[in-house]
Amino acid sequence: MRICILGATGLVGRELLHLLPRAWPGCALELYASRDQALEVEGRHYAVRGAEALDAVDAVGGQLAFVALDDEHSARYVPRLRALGYKVIDKSNTYRLDPAVPLVVAGVNDGLVDAGTSLVANPNCTTIPLALVLGPLRRRFGLGRVTVASYQAISGAGLAVLDQFLLEARVGYQSPDRLGQQLAPAGYVGNTVPHNARTDEGGFSAEERKLMAESCKILAAPELAISAQCCRVPVAVGHYEQVWIECERPLTLAEAEATLADERGAPFVRVFPGSEGVGLSALACVQDRDRALVGRMRLDARDALGRGLCLTVAGDNLRVGAATNAVRIAARWFPAADPTLQAPGMLP
Ligand SMILES: NC(=O)c1ccc[n+]([C@@H]2O[C@H](COP(=O)([O-])OP(=O)(O)OC[C@H]3O[C@@H](n4cnc5c(N)ncnc54)[C@H](OP(=O)(O)O)[C@@H]3O)[C@@H](O)[C@H]2O)c1
Missing domain, CATH: 3.40.50.720 (NAD(P)-binding Rossmann-like Domain)
Structure with a gap:
């Protein structure tokens, strides 16, 4: 071929x-x-x-x-x-x-x-791991409202930006200043910054629009109420997403974990059991590059009907993403x- x-x-x-x-x-x-x-x-x-x-x-x-x-x-x-x-x-x-x-x-x-x-x-590289998790949850419990905060790695901006970041990090951290006053306040090193994709008249960045619109298209759910806020963190590879989900039907934690741990129903997903998130990190993605990692699952007590779920999704933006x-x-x-x-x- x-x-x-x-x-x-x-x-x-x-x-x-x-x-x-x-x-x-x-x-x-x-x-x-x-x-x-x-x-x-x-x-x-x-x-x-x-x-x-x-x-x-x-x-x-x-x-x-x-x-x-x-x-x-x-x-x-x-x-x-x-x-x-x-x-x-x-x-x-x-x-x-x-x-x-x-x-x-x-x-x-x-x-x-x-x-x-x-x-x-x-x-987009944040959409894919999120959709791998939302898809099975939607089939089992229905989806009402989804809120996502993403913490995105520098490599999402390409090779030249990643190499520049690595160089600046080596130079920037040579100084003994603990506070980082020697670092550029809008730079990536030692910093958390708004995602630099173009912002539209509604105030959302292109990255946030992608995450929202693409999720609706993939899930064939144009009505899905999804909102996102995206930033970049000084990590080379591995996007990390905090997700708040309101399902259409009540669920238990055990049901949510079992749904995502089912390899047939939730392919390419790895569950980290328990609400502590032990083992789940951005860098864990580069050890397990071809799956969406999901953990820190807990019920969101704000929904009195038991439909609220909080979780964390991480994925290697260059591979599974x-x-x-x-x-x-x-x-x-x-x-x-x-x-x-x-x-x-x-x-x-
Ligand atoms: N990085 C991520 O996490 C990620 C994830 C999902 C999707 N994507 C998307 O995937 C695409 C590639 O991203 P990337 O991160 O791999 O970018 P990258 O590291 O910046 O690589 C860009 C590639 O484009 C080539 N290129 C530049 N100008 C060109 C031209 N005039 N004609 C032909 N080729 C040209 C470069 O070749 P030279 O080496 O010769 O310049 C290089 O091979 C982008 O659309 C990006 O949005 C990226």
């Missing part, structure tokens, strides 16, 4: 280089980025071509393309890839709310992808050799 990755040198593209041989051993990889270059990832060497090569009249097609570019470049290259005959998974924001394009979380609504589908949008979900979606078309990368094909 011939598979191409656009944006192969970026953070998400590099994760695909690990996952694709696991899913489709022996696949032929075609890698593209902004220009011709050599790429080394953990001792393996790859030749990368400038994506403009795809515009050539004699550009060769293939079966499957993963696009890990920004919105502008996705809009430029996705139509070309489709014209070349590729089935495409796009990881940018470009097509997510297009009614003609399925927005898919494997394990929640991947049943939307069939042999006739040629383009699928991969949701991006590359792994994309591979699982593509496994609807081309079954994966690794069962952990195979979408189960459940409908909401």
